[in-house]
Amino acid sequence: MDVTIIRFPGTNCDLDTANAVKKVIGINPNIISCKESNIPKSDLIIIPGGFSYGDYLRSGAIAAREPIMDDLELKGNQGVYIIGICNGFQILTERKLLPGSLLKNSSLKFISKNIKLKVDRNDTFFTSKYKTNEIVKIPIAHHDGNFFVDRKTLNSIEDNNQVALRYMEPINGSLNDIAGLYNKDLNILGLMPHPERAIDMKTGTNDGSKIFESALNFFAT
Amino acid sequence: MKAIVYIRLKSEVLDPQGQAIESALKNLGENDIKNVRQGKLIEMDIQADNKKDAEEKIEKITKSLLANTVIEEYSIEIG
Numbered sequence: 001m002d003v004t005i006i007r008f009p010g011t012n013c014d015l016d017t018a019n020a021v022k023k024v025i026g027i028n029p030n031i032i033s034c035k036e037s038n039i040p041k042s043d044l045i046i047i048p049g050g051f052s053y054g055d056y057l058r059s060g061a062i063a064a065r066e067p068i069m070d071d072l073e074l075k076g077n078q079g080v081y082i083i084g085i086c087n088g089f090q091i092l093t094e095r096k097l098l099p100g101s102l103l104k105n106s107s108l109k110f111i112s113k114n115i116k117l118k119v120d121r122n123d124t125f126f127t128s129k130y131k132t133n134e135i136v137k138i139p140i141a142h143h144d145g146n147f148f149v150d151r152k153t154l155n156s157i158e159d160n161n162q163v164a165l166r167y168m169e170p171i172n173g174s175l176n177d178i179a180g181l182y183n184k185d186l187n188i189l190g191l192m193p194h195p196e197r198a199i200d201m202k203t204g205t206n207d208g209s210k211i212f213e214s215a216l217n218f219f220a221t
Numbered sequence: 222m223k224a225i226v227y228i229r230l231k232s233e234v235l236d237p238q239g240q241a242i243e244s245a246l247k248n249l250g251e252n253d254i255k256n257v258r259q260g261k262l263i264e265m266d267i268q269a270d271n272k273k274d275a276e277e278k279i280e281k282i283t284k285s286l287l288a289n290t291v292i293e294e295y296s297i298e299i300g
Contacts, residue, residue, distance in 0.1 A: 058289055065286060094289065101291040108237045148234060148292055173235065 001219045003029040004042040006072070008063045013049035013085065013196060020196035021046075024212035034066045044081045044215055045072065047088030049141070049194060059102060059144045060090030069095055081125050081215065082188045086142055089181075089190030098181055098190045099157060100149030105142070106173030112141040114204055116168040117179055117193060121161055124182065125218050126189050129210035135168065136207035138193040140179075145192040147174035147181070157181065164189055224267050224279045225298040228288045229260030263287055267299075275299050 003021050007014045014031055021029040030040055039045060053062035063069070069091075076082050076097055084092040092098045105111060114137050119130040130136070149157070154175055157163065165180035172192075180191040195208025230236050236258050243257040269275035279297050288295040 057287070061286065061289070093291075099291075101289055103234065103292060104237055106235060106237050108241055146235075150233075150291070173237075 001025065001027060001044070001216065002040070002042045003027060003044045003046065004039055005029050005031045005046045005048055006034055006039070006068065007031055007048070008034045008050070008052035008066070008091075010052045010054055011048055011050035011087070013087075013194065016194075017046055017048040017085065017196040020199045020208070020212055024199055024209050025216045034063065034068050036068060037071075039068065039071050039075060042075070042080060043219060044083070045075065047072075047082070047084040047091055048196070049086030049088060052087055052091065055087075055144070058090075058094065060087055060092075060094040063087075063091045064094035073097060076183075076188050079185065079187050083126065083211070084188075084190045085194055085196065086140075086145075086192055089192055090144060092188065092190045097188055098183055099153050099162075100147055100181070102142075102144045102192070103146040103148050103173070104144050105146050105171075110141075110143040111145070111172060112139070114139045114198075115171060115193070117165045118168060119165060120163045124164070124186050124189075124214075126182075126211055126214050127164065128214040128217055130214070136165075136210075137205040138195055138198045138208045139203075139205075140171070140193050141197075142172075142192055145172045145174065145179075147176075147178040147192075149175065160184055162186075165191065165193065222267050222269060222272070222275050223300050224265050224275060225300070226263045226265075226279060226283050226287050226295055227260060227298070228263065228283075228293050228295045229258060230292060231294050234292050272299050 119134045167177040195211040198205045198208030239258040
C-alpha cells in the first residue's frame with residue numbers, strides 16, 4: 001500500500017501523520033512538497049493539518065489553488081482515496097472536492113482538546129474498523145472548524161449519508177454538528193479532528209488508529 | 222486602473238467577529254449601533270483596455286480566488 005502526504009508551506013502535522021501511518025499501517029509514507037508537479041502513484045493521499053500559507057485570505061484558499069492540486073483532483077475523480085485533516089479539510093472544501101466551507105468557530109476561540117464524536121457509518125474505506133454510531137474520543141485543534149453550507153446542499157449531504165463524524169455536543173457552531181464529511185463517491189474524506197494525534201494511549205486516546213486500520217484493512221482483504 | 226473588491230459574509234452566515242465588535246462598541250457606550258458585520262477589501266492595480274474589460278477580469282479572479290461564494294458575496298469597484 002502506497003501512502004503520500006502532501007506538505008505545503010505552513011503545514012505542521014505532516015510528521016505526526018507520517019508517524020501514525022508508520023505505526024498503524026506499518027509502511028513509510030512518501031512526504032512530498034506541494035511544489036512537485038505530480039503526486040506519485042498512491043493508494044491513499046493525505047493532506048495533513050497546519051496553517052498552509054498562514055491561512056491568508058481564507059483557511060486553505062491559497063493551497064487549494066496550487067498546481068499540484070490539479071493532479072490531486074484528477075486522482076480524486078479517478079477514485080484514489082484522499083483524507084484531508086483539519087487544514088487539509090479546509091483545503092478540500094476550498095478546492096470544491098468537498099461541499100461547504102469551514103468558518104471561524106462561533107466562540108471565536110481556538111479550541112484544542114479531546115472531544116467525543118459519533119461515527120455515522122462504518123461501510124466506507126475509512127471507517128470499516130469502527131461500529132456504526134460508535135462514540136470515539138479524538139482531539140480537535142482549530143480556529144476555523146465551523147461547518148457551513150446552504151440549506152439545500154446540507155439536505156443532500158444528509159440524504160446521501162455523507163457525514164463521517166459528528167460532534168456529540170455543539171462545539172464550534174457547525175451545522176448538524178458535522179465534524180467529518182465524505183464526497184458523494186465516499187473516496188474523499190475531510191476531518192476536523194486529528195486521528196493522527198490519537199493512536200497511542202499516552203495521549204489519552206487511541207481511537208484515531210481505526211481510520212488508518214480501516215484503510216489497511218481494505219488493501220489487506 | 223485601480224480595482225477594489227469588497228467581500229462580505231452572506232447575510233445568512235453568522236459573523237461572530239461582527240458580534241464581538243458590536244459588543245465592544247456597547248462597552249464603549251455606543252448603544253445606537255446594531256448589526257455590525259465585518260468583511261474585507263482587496264485593492265489592486267489592473268491593466269486593461271477599458272473599464273468593462275477590467276471589470277470582467279476582476280469578476281473572474283474574484284470568483285476563482287478572492288471570494289468563496291459558498292459563504293461570501295462581493296462587489297467590485299473600478300476607478
